[in-house]
Amino acid sequence: xxxxxxxxxxxxxxxxxxxxxxxxxxxxxxxxxxxxxxxxxxxxxxxxxxxxxxxxxxxxxxxxxxxxxxxxxxxxxxxxxxxxxxxxxxxxxxxxxxxxxxxxxxxxxxxxxxxxxxxxxxxxxxxxxxxxxxxxxxxxxxxxxxxxxxxxxxxxxxxxxxxxxxxxxxxxxxxxxxxxxxxxxxxxxxxxxxxxxxxxxxxxxxxxxxxxxxxxxxxxxxxxxxxxxxxxxxxxxxxxxxxxxxxxxxxxxxxxxxxxxxxxxxxxxxxxxxxxxxxxxxxxxxxxxxxx
Ligand code: GRF
Numbered sequence: 001x002x003x004x005x006x007x008x009x010x011x012x013x014x015x016x017x018x019x020x021x022x023x024x025x026x027x028x029x030x031x032x033x034x035x036x037x038x039x040x041x042x043x044x045x046x047x048x049x050x051x052x053x054x055x056x057x058x059x060x061x062x063x064x065x066x067x068x069x070x071x072x073x074x075x076x077x078x079x080x081x082x083x084x085x086x087x088x089x090x091x092x093x094x095x096x097x098x099x100x101x102x103x104x105x106x107x108x109x110x111x112x113x114x115x116x117x118x119x120x121x122x123x124x125x126x127x128x129x130x131x132x133x134x135x136x137x138x139x140x141x142x143x144x145x146x147x148x149x150x151x152x153x154x155x156x157x158x159x160x161x162x163x164x165x166x167x168x169x170x171x172x173x174x175x176x177x178x179x180x181x182x183x184x185x186x187x188x189x190x191x192x193x194x195x196x197x198x199x200x201x202x203x204x205x206x207x208x209x210x211x212x213x214x215x216x217x218x219x220x221x222x223x224x225x226x227x228x229x230x231x232x233x234x235x236x237x238x239x240x241x242x243x244x245x246x247x248x249x250x251x252x253x254x255x256x257x258x259x260x261x262x263x264x265x266x267x268x269x270x271x272x273x274x275x276x277x278x279x280x281x282x283x284x285x286x287x288x289x290x291x292x
């Protein structure tokens with residue numbers, strides 16, 4: 001159950017403790033104030049009392065929880081949590097028409113297992129559509145994934161790695177957000193400029209360690225194992241003009257086992273990537289588009 005909550009709310013184990021404590025303390029505070037307020041009206045504990053209690057509690061609860069969340073350092077979590085609840089109650093959760101959805105492009109050069117996980121994650125999303133897969137590699141496994149999922153794909157000529165060829169494709173499909181999933185070409189600066197904070201990448205190690213030019217795929221895991229690191233993990237970060245350098249928005253790590261090899265490490269990393277990339281990407285997309 002705690003694992004599910006952690007993954008649903010995207011919090012660490014420690015933060016989950018604080019969040020639960022906030023719910024508990026906020027709830028008790030709300031109940032206490034509710035009863036005190038009702039005492040002022042001197043109403044007998046009967047049906048009217050219960051109805052009024054429920055009304056007061058429902059109104060007070062968000063305030064109490066937010067008040068408690070501040071000293072417990074959970075204000076930002078509860079601000080978003082309450083936003084989501086209010087949006088649902090006010091019908092903000094309706095499915096957008098297809099032409100109004102936020103269009104996402106996935107860039108991939110290889111097997112595309114992350115692309116597949118992201119496609120699955122967004123398959124029934126009401127607001128986000130994986131519109132196109134972009135690759136520089138005509139032999140990439142991700143092309144078969146695009147075909148199976150009935151998603152359009154475009155091959156950018158690797159010799160033509162200039163901003164114009166990208167911007168044309170991105171314009172053609174009205175792309176709002178870009179997810180890099182094992183894309184091995186440098187994204188031209190003009191594309192980054194055209195998508196401020198709207199391009200994110202997943203990296204199979206704990207950046208800033210084991211990142212930069214030449215650090216991709218098995219090379220990363222070989223280096224981590226060779227250095228006898230005690231832990232590794234994944235990083236999801238915004239993309240800027242420097243390889244693996246942009247602001248980190250998410251990391252998840254684990255301890256390496258005593259007999260870890262680059263292959264076993266790669267398999268563990270892939271599982272973690274598939275678990276998190278869609279969720280973290282969804283949150284980043286919602287945030288930049290001011291959706292909850
Ligand atoms: C992933 O490990 C990702 O972190 C990195 O490239 C790899 C792509 O793997 N950027 P796949 O093609 O998604 O299987």
